[in-house]
């Protein structure tokens with residue numbers, strides 16, 4: 176059963192059509208991957224589903240749990256269980272890891288916050304009172320972000336480039352986190368251009384130039400990584416493709 | 422103590438409440454922790470430790486406080502000071518003189534509490550000398566009423582001798598600011614280190630003016646001026662950070678961040694002056710509303726917009 180559906184979704188930013196007529200469906204409790212070259216529109220798609228400022232003036236529709244969320248703001252979408260892990264997580268001067276995760280926490284309990292940190296491989300004793308600022312490495316911030324998502328127990332979570340800034344040994348922790356989310360029943364969307372990350376998914380969508388060019392099982396999408404070629408006319412020139420696009 | 426018996430009881434009760442408000446009541450019971458508690462212009466209680474001298478003298482509308490730390494004395498436990506006004510209308514003038522002798526070390530935590538202020542003026546006029554190799558840390562935390570009828574004028578002139586260290590933090594984030602006009606001027610000789618931080622949160626028609634000036638006059642003197650200000654409602658803030666370096670290898674940094682909400686107005690005027698080719702000063706200033714990504718991240722986790730803004734500002738001022 177699909178929990179979120181995009182119906183002929185298009186988005187134009189500054190006169191450029193960044194997302195073109197997307198029809199996609201995400202199955203409840205499944206792990207999905209959205210792959211494609213840089214500039215394909217993957218992040219834009221995530222921002223649009225989250226309803227960020229500047230990404231709400233869409234054509235088509237977004238249906239979540241049978242209801243159109245097109246007219247809703249971020250907070251309303253988040254209350255319904257939709258969330259997004261940023262490729263480059265925000266930094267907050269002075270805001271502690273504890274307060275940051277607590278704010279997301281479904282149960283608003285310290286135990287849950289500490290538990291979430293442990294699950295991403297961070298020792299609560301070392302991290303609870305640190306600030307979510309530039310003193311955390313990129314990888315640590317990425318893990319704190321994932322911990323806050325675990326604590327939120329979302330229904331639908333998009334992780335934008337979950338492996339960026341993460342070293343090989345930490346990558347396993349991120350993958351464990353994804354499995355945990357799945358075990359909570361979350362529907363997961365991994366936005367990536369890495370084969371290792373895509374392999375965590377059950378189904379994949381291949382995007383290029385703002386368009387959906389292929390979808391299906393991992394095996395069907397894998398050749399894109401192996402041959403680095405796209406089954407569309409844009410090849411690896413998404414910017415050019417956008418302009419001549421359509 | 423020169424308090425008339427009949428008044429003592431009344432003041433004492435209220436002061437106890439003040440100290441509880443500041444979370445200070447426990448510290449003041451400890452015999453090894455030096456402290457000084459003043460209500461308006463009366464000493465309510467005082468405790469000193471060896472090597473520390475605190476002399477007070479009542480003056481018209483205020484009090485003179487003289488603090489001396491003897492040479493080589495290291496005071497391990499923070500000295501607690503409390504300057505309160507339990508009255509709703511008053512003028513309180515504190516004239517402080519602080520002398521931290523050679524290689525001595527002291528750290529003071531000062532609470533300024535005006536819980537009932539409707540029309541209260543608090544003037545602090547401090548002269549500080551930190552002698553060679555000595556170290557002085559001063560934290561001042563304000564707790565104000567929600568009425569806004571208060572004016573606070575903290576003024577300090579600080580002189581740092583060779584290799585002296587001075588660190589100060591001013592915090593006014595509880596209650597209404599009213600009118601605040603900070604004026605700190607520090608001069609640092611050879612090898613000295615100065616760190617000055619102010620954190621202020623204004624609302625309604627609060628007026629905030631902060632002037633922090635650091636003069637790095639000695640070789641290898643170092644200094645950092647930091648300001649964190651949030652204004653909402655119709656509050657206004659002006660921050661003047663002045664850093665001047667006149668000696669070789671002097672290093673300075675000025676860092677000012679102001680967040681504005683509603684109709685708040687913030688201004689930052691950094692003045693950075695380098696008068697020696699081997700000195701170096703950097704500065705950064707950021708004024709604006711709450712960062713969109715910070716806000717949207719919290720909102721995407723189900724936090725309401727207002728609560729998210731509060732969290733971000735609270736962090737910045739923490």
Ligand SMILES: Nc1ncnc2c1ncn2[C@@H]1O[C@H](COP(=O)(O)OP(=O)(O)O)[C@@H](O)[C@H]1O
Nearest residue numbers: 188189191193212213214215216217218219220
């Ligand atoms: N606000 C914007 N205005 C115009 N073009 C934009 C805007 N944001 C993104 N783009 C463009 O949209 C395309 C898709 O970007 P993005 O979604 O970040 O791609 P991906 O995440 O797949 O690398 C890029 O060509 C990018 O330059």
Ligand SMILES: [Mg+2]
Nearest residue numbers: 217218219262
């Ligand atoms: Mg991207």
